[in-house]
Amino acid sequence: MGSSAYARLGTVSAVGWRLLFASIAVAFLFRLLTETRHFASASVLAATAALLLVDIVRVALRSREDARISPAIEERARAQQLDQALALLDAVTVALFALGPDGRIRFANRAARALSGEAVRLEDALDRPAAAEVLGLPIGGRRIIALADGRSMLVWVGAVAIPDGGTHRLVSLQSIAGELDAVQVGAWHAMTRVLAHEMMSALTPVASLAESLARMAGGDTRPEVGAAADTIARQSRHLIDFVERYRAIADLPNPTFELLDLVTFFEDMKVLGEAQVRGRGIAFSAACSPAAVPLEADAGLLRQALLNLLRNAGDAAAEAGGGSVHFACAVKNAELCFSVYDDGPGIPPDRIEEIFVPFYTTKEDGAGIGLALSRQIALAHGGRLAAAPNDGRGMTFVLSIPAAQGGC
Amino acid sequence: MERLNAILVIDDKPEVHQAVALALEPWVARVESAASPQAVPALMASTRYDCALLDMNFTAGERSGREGIDALDAIKAADPALAVILMTAYGAVTLAVESLKRGADDFLLKPWRNEALVAAVCEAARRTGAARAGTSLDAMERSAIAGALERHDGNIARSAAELGLSRPALYRRMAKHGL
Numbered sequence: 001m002g003s004s005a006y007a008r009l010g011t012v013s014a015v016g017w018r019l020l021f022a023s024i025a026v027a028f029l030f031r032l033l034t035e036t037r038h039f040a041s042a043s044v045l046a047a048t049a050a051l052l053l054v055d056i057v058r059v060a061l062r063s064r065e066d067a068r069i070s071p072a073i074e075e076r077a078r079a080q081q082l083d084q085a086l087a088l089l090d091a092v093t094v095a096l097f098a099l100g101p102d103g104r105i106r107f108a109n110r111a112a113r114a115l116s117g118e119a120v121r122l123e124d125a126l127d128r129p130a131a132a133e134v135l136g137l138p139i140g141g142r143r144i145i146a147l148a149d150g151r152s153m154l155v156w157v158g159a160v161a162i163p164d165g166g167t168h169r170l171v172s173l174q175s176i177a178g179e180l181d182a183v184q185v186g187a188w189h190a191m192t193r194v195l196a197h198e199m200m201s202a203l204t205p206v207a208s209l210a211e212s213l214a215r216m217a218g219g220d221t222r223p224e225v226g227a228a229a230d231t232i233a234r235q236s237r238h239l240i241d242f243v244e245r246y247r248a249i250a251d252l253p254n255p256t257f258e259l260l261d262l263v264t265f266f267e268d269m270k271v272l273g274e275a276q277v278r279g280r281g282i283a284f285s286a287a288c289s290p291a292a293v294p295l296e297a298d299a300g301l302l303r304q305a306l307l308n309l310l311r312n313a314g315d316a317a318a319e320a321g322g323g324s325v326h327f328a329c330a331v332k333n334a335e336l337c338f339s340v341y342d343d344g345p346g347i348p349p350d351r352i353e354e355i356f357v358p359f360y361t362t363k364e365d366g367a368g369i370g371l372a373l374s375r376q377i378a379l380a381h382g383g384r385l386a387a388a389p390n391d392g393r394g395m396t397f398v399l400s401i402p403a404a405q406g407g408c
Numbered sequence: 409m410e411r412l413n414a415i416l417v418i419d420d421k422p423e424v425h426q427a428v429a430l431a432l433e434p435w436v437a438r439v440e441s442a443a444s445p446q447a448v449p450a451l452m453a454s455t456r457y458d459c460a461l462l463d464m465n466f467t468a469g470e471r472s473g474r475e476g477i478d479a480l481d482a483i484k485a486a487d488p489a490l491a492v493i494l495m496t497a498y499g500a501v502t503l504a505v506e507s508l509k510r511g512a513d514d515f516l517l518k519p520w521r522n523e524a525l526v527a528a529v530c531e532a533a534r535r536t537g538a539a540r541a542g543t544s545l546d547a548m549e550r551s552a553i554a555g556a557l558e559r560h561d562g563n564i565a566r567s568a569a570e571l572g573l574s575r576p577a578l579y580r581r582m583a584k585h586g587l
Contacts (some may be wrong), residue, residue: 197471197497200497200518200519201421201518203519204423204424204427204497204518204519204520205421205423205424205426205427206519207519207520207521208427208428208430208431208519208520208522208525209423209426209427209430209431211521211522212427212430212431212433212522213430215522236519237521240519
């Protein structure tokens, strides 16, 4: 880049020199023509022409020399530019894949390599349904897809023409989990508060009047009146209970983060987990692989979230007739992953997302809020909660939250 | 159970009046209503209520409970003995704590079960009765002691002699009344 700037400077000065030289000659000629004989002016013209000719030849020679040197300089400059561009691509947090016409990964930046590992094809880098969704997108397409681990990604597909004629598909994947979830959760909370308040206000007189009516419907009215009032009273109480439970999830207190010691926290959790399975003929084991890792969390909320998972695992294992529950903690990609494993009957893959929906329950006496609440708590910690079927029997729930700053 | 004389319901919704009146019909002779805290002083001046049921919010869209707290202050200033039950559709803990600190006697969560409403009202009425009976005796004792102390320039022995009490007995009563 530097050398080409110098070359340009040289060209400018050469033109300058020529202009200066020509203008002096013209001025001199003008003076001679107005004063003296033609011989002198002719000789000056000839001299000027000769000098210009020499100059032109010299410039021509030099530009041929330039043409010989510049490919090497340009080559070096291009290599430098490429290095800079690659460094830049590695610096962005968006994962970028360039896919050849055959679908093989031709290029992946650092974020993409973190996502794909050593994968050769996108199908191996992402989970299969997600990859199929990405590959199904047209050029210029944008979509939010959910990965199997619960993360949401904004995907964009572009095309780049490459010199040897083919076209590469450029796929960018941007993790939007945190932002999207925070916005959704915030909106959900606000809406739920208003909704719960309005419903409770409206239900207050309904429930009370129905109870009064049921009491008042005495012998002189038809018996159906009392029964009808009873039904209204019962149904409004049912609705009240429902709103109460809904409020319990929506009114999740803002977490108060404190620095906890993971090992101590895990030991406490282990005791609570054992209590869940005690006396049910279930084998319980626990393992915490990281050493003393600092953990920034709301101890009360996180305990509640994990306790829900442990209780569910206990129920699932018991359903299978005395199975086992395993509780573990590991550090992975600067995240603390708490996993709860059971060998119960498991959940069909197409039902997995449903179990996180509030009030969805498969248990006779379940309220259907445990998992929804646990996921809310994970999100409130900037983390996530995902469920996956085990290879053999049962399910594993993984609650992951970012490790504390300077932690791992 | 003895039937109560009158209670006051302060709520902007007529449906709530209707529901409370019907639910308390067997236990309370009169259930009167005020649609806003502004109407309360006039009603309190004309009727001796056994208790008051007070809503927390009166303006549409308002959910802070501030209006209820202000109304509570006003009622307690007008008649400290009248027991006040706060009703709220929103079980905010901080609000409950503040209102209890400011002299609310009970907290009833909307929607209520009629049994809970009746129990709360009866208990509040009992408190009002006890406070009315107690306040007068206590107040008489307090003013007698304060008067004696003033007449004797704070001399305990002479004040006790005037009141016909032993000195330790006077000390105990002074401590009780914060004198």
